[in-house]
Every structure is written in C-alpha cells, then in structure tokens.
C-alpha cells in the first residue's frame with residue numbers, strides 16, 4: 001500500500017483537491033468516518049491508500065485511510081491520533097474537516113463517546129443526536145475568521161438524511177438506537193461536577209461529551225453532511241454514585257465496537273448515491 005503525502009501528490013501533478021491519484025472504484029462521492037483510535041482496525045476493512053495531508057489550518061489528527069466498506073469508498077480518520085494522544089480540547093477540528101473535503105468526502109459519520117445524563121440511558125446505549133448545546137470555549141470554531149462575514153444556519157445541527165440513514169441501519173440490523181437526543185459539548189478535559197450535570201439536565205441535555213463541537217458546525221461551513229452516533233460509555237457525573245474512570249470509558253467503547261461498526265457498515269450500504277438534503281447549500285444566504 002502506498003502512503004501519499006499532500007506534497008507528493010502535488011509533484012505528481014495532482015491537486016490535493018477533489019481527486020485522488022489512484023483510480024476511484026466508484027463514482028459516488030466518498031463518505032468520511034471519524035472515530036476513536038483503533039475503531040476500524042482489523043477484519044472487514046481493506047485499506048487501499050493512506051493519505052497524509054497538511055492543510056491551511058495545520059496538521060490533521062492522523063493519516064487518512066481510504067478503504068472500501070460495504071462497497072463504498074470511505075475515508076477513515078482517528079480523531080485522537082494513533083496512538084490515542086490528542087485530548088478533545090487539542091484536536092485540530094478544522095484541519096480534520098478540511099482534510100475530508102480535500103479527499104472528496106461529502107458526508108461524515110462521527111462516532112463520539114458520551115456520558116449519559118438522561119436516566120433512560122445506560123452504558124453501551126447508542127444515540128443519534130439531533131441537537132447540540134455548545135459549552136466549549138477557546139476552540140477554533142470557524143473557517144470564517146478573516147475578512148468574510150458568515151453566519152451559518154445551525155438550527156438543525158445534524159444532517160437529517162444521514163441521521164435517518166443511521167436510524168434505518170440500526171433497525172435493519174436489529175440493534176436498539178435512541179433516534180434523538182441533545183448532546184451538550186463541554187470543553188474538558190476534566191469531567192463535570194454533579195451540579196453541572198444537574199444543570200445540563202434541567203437545560204434539556206441527554207448526553208455529555210467533548211468532541212461534537214466545533215466538528216458539527218465546521219462540517220456545516222464546508223457544506224458537508226454530518227451526523228453523530230453517540231456511544232454512552234458511562235453515567236455522567238453524579239448520575240451514578242460510582243466514580244468515573246478512563247478504564248470504564250475504554251472498556252465500554254471496546255465492548256460496543258463491533259455493534260458500532262455494524263451500524264456504520266449498514267448505514268454505508270443503504271446510503272443513497274446522492275444527497276437530497278440541504279447541506280450542500282448551507283452557505284447560501286449565510287454570507288453578509
């Protein structure tokens with residue numbers, strides 16, 4: 001397998017833009033999957049090409065791995081790098097999303113570990129988030145911080161078509177998935193206090209995590225479709241009396257991995273060829 005860096009592809013006469021130097025196996029635009037480390041290692045995934053990109057916003061978290069899954073060309077990225085070494089508040093979200101677009105990705109499935117706030121949720125549960133409350137601060141959260149003034153509509157922060165695809169995928173493989181939930185995104189890396197979780201609960205949040213923002217709004221600014229498959233790895237602080245450990249989060253994630261992979265693989269196989277949602281027109285009427 002060949003590793004191609006962005007510099008190399010320029011030398012070969014390819015732009016780092018929409019075309020890959022290898023022959024595409026399908027004319028359908030690629031789909032991105034961003035997940036934790038080791039998520040798509042191993043069987044069932046044939047990696048065809050590794051792409052190391054550098055972007056105007058710096059280095060993405062990891063190399064991009066171009067694979068075929070369920071007959072679709074997929075670009076995989078490990079959000080926290082390999083090995084897992086980038087904490088959520090230090091992830092270069094802009095470079096990651098920019099990299100996907102450079103590689104011809106139009107739609108992104110994002111897998112995010114979360115704590116469960118809603119009493120209905122147990123570790124191991126899956127939630128397709130439909131709303132976000134953003135409590136992050138200090139992260140580079142826009143591509144428009146220079147001369148252009150852009151106010152992107154974010155009323156519905158996730159692509160309804162991609163969310164529908166994930167919900168249908170869960171039904172098809174017979175796995176229970178909560179079809180909606182409000183994701184509150186905190187800055188981290190510390191976990192929350194009991195009072196914060198009580199407050200978030202009163203505000204209507206169902207799940208708490210550290211990675212969906214600014215990922216979701218950056219995707220919107222690039223007119224990419226974006227949906228979040230949240231994996232409940234623990235009860236949020238104070239919901240259970242047990243103290244949360246990183247080991248618990250890792251163990252639940254590991255335990256859920258095969259199920260998550262099945263949902264994503266099924267979603268990829270039923271994904272419509274082209275988009276009928278509005279995401280590709282997100283910038284229309286957004287520029288002043």
Ligand code: HPA
Pocket residue numbers: 113114115116186191192208209210233234235236237244249
């Ligand atoms: N809080 C914030 N982020 C998380 C949690 C949590 O309880 N679990 C996994 N990611």
